[in-house]
Amino acid sequence: MLRSIQKMAETAAKRVKISPVSIGTHNGHFHADEALAVYMLRLLPTYQDSQLIRTRDPALLQTCHTVVDVGGEYDASVHRYDHHQRTFTTTFPNRPTKLSSAGLVYMHFGKAIIAQKLGIEEDAEEVSIIWEKIYQSFIEALDAHDNGISVYDPKAISAAGLEKRFSDGGFSLGAMVSRLNPNWNDAIPSDVVEAQKFEDDKFLVASARMGEEFSRDLEYYTNAWLPARDIVHKAYKKRLEYDPEGRILVFDGQSVPWKDHLYTLEDTEGTTSKVLYVLYPEKPAPDAKWRIQCVPVTMDSFESRKPLPEAWRGFRDEKLDEVSGIAGGVFVHAAGFIGGNKTFDGAISMAKKALV
Template identity: 45%
Template sequence: MSESDTKRANTMDQPTIGTHDGSFHCDEALACFLLRLLPTYKDCAIIRTRNQEKLDTCTVVVDVGGKFDPTKLRFDHHQREFAHTMNSLDNNKRWTTKLSSAGLVYFHFGREIIKEVCKTDDSTTEVLFDQMYDNFVEEIDAVDNGISPHEGQPKYRVASTVGNRVARLNPPWTEKNPDFDAQFKKAMNLVGQEFLEVLNHYNDVWLPARKHVVNALSTRKEVDKSGEIIVFEQACPWKAHLFALEEEADEKINIKYALFTDTHGKWRVMAVPVSPSSFTSRKALPEVWRGLRDQELSDKAGIPGCIFVHASGFIGGNNTKEGALAMARASLKM
């Protein structure tokens, strides 16, 4: 056993997490927070250093050290040859964004963390694992690796992301005796609490909607013989579930419109987007209805009770379920 292996073995009864000192970023702050959600690392110290001898004594090392070796709990991504993505580590996953230390820790410990926090079974854990990477961790990986979410010059700057807020916690250059370690603890707590907030939202709010989407799909041909309209008796977060269930289905499903009630008990008809986050609809409501309201819209559509159709045609409203369904059926034919 080498000297470094001996030092590491001697610290196994008191696990430590190593990461680099100085200015910090969102990825190692999240990586350290995630590790401390696990019972093994719950109370362990975090050692911030670039001294390799000190790093060699740490149980886990993230974002520093020049090595990616999960068997030795080394999770750096800065080495020249590193090119791992979720897809390269698991070809069942679709994401091809290069991983940061956050993504590496999440890939190897994320399922265990989700089970620890949410007490989920294996099937539910996998759904949440994918959802959290898609909607939280991948952004941190991409930003840390300098990967833009768009081509060309953005139309405006988004400066309120969790990564920006973590960056602002770094001590200012004007401070004579900056305490990076104290600020790093704040950064860990900021990004970590946001991770937990998002995870709990998906587990407690988003995931229960899945059964409603399953039911809506199973009864879609009772709603309309086309099978392209679904109805929810109450509003719920249905879009991501719909796309996932369409992809998993043995038969081709291509829902065009979803009906649901609003907070006032009125009915909405929404054109299904081409992807969960897209503003482009598979089949928008008819152009001749767009921007019209109330009686003018009802007269134009020949459907009583119309309330509005948005100028882009992605959504409309009617006083009754029957009226909203009539709008959806008419839209299919136009």
């Protein structure tokens, strides 16, 4: 057995010598945070061809260029990114959640990853905007999950007498990664080096899966969400043309991801009269039908700030024309959060009438 362990250590040490840069993390049961941390590092030129060493041996970890999620040390100056120390309390700027190894790597390397994707300098405003947004939309939940932090205060939930209607424990990226770990009764190679390779191969699958989701998020925020920002800003400036209180927002060409940008604008300006309805054509064509969408109370809410009139809900076409008194009606959803008209004039008439 001792000889097998020595063989494994020698093999790992040889791997380190192959590449001047190696990433160390712990072996054994793996989690979403270090799986993503390794993937994010390997997006950058320095780590692109790095060796991965999964071990808890302090001597082997000492030989690694960068260590994540193991080692009991957080010191960016020597590339050590563990978060399991009793004294560790680091959070992302202006956020309350304690970081995991994914959050640590993202905090230190996220701007470089984003700047590389956009082809601009790290200190550009766009990089900071996306850096903060991806943390809040993707990384923070992973940090919380790994550190055992609930979305809501458990004591407050208990005091309110609230109970889950169903189990959602398996419906997360963390659960997906957990399922990729070897099962207790899997056939494991008897050779200790081969057994470690068996486990490492599964870790690499998990790292790729986490990275796939991260890369999709990065792609969305750089290629779709960020370009939409200017379009929403321009529409926001024109909103008084449609309503003296600025409660109607119109996109002339086509719809874009608008919710985040709208809420940010409203918070920044501190306006008391908030946008209630957003109008946009179904497609960028002169004969396109128009949609009227109610602004939700919050980003993830199903509750609208002001739903379309109850008397219109669930009706279509001529019947909708009849109950609304506006020609060209297409539909109004039964829940009242969205509707449609054949023309812009009809949609704006619906919005103005719904304001009353």
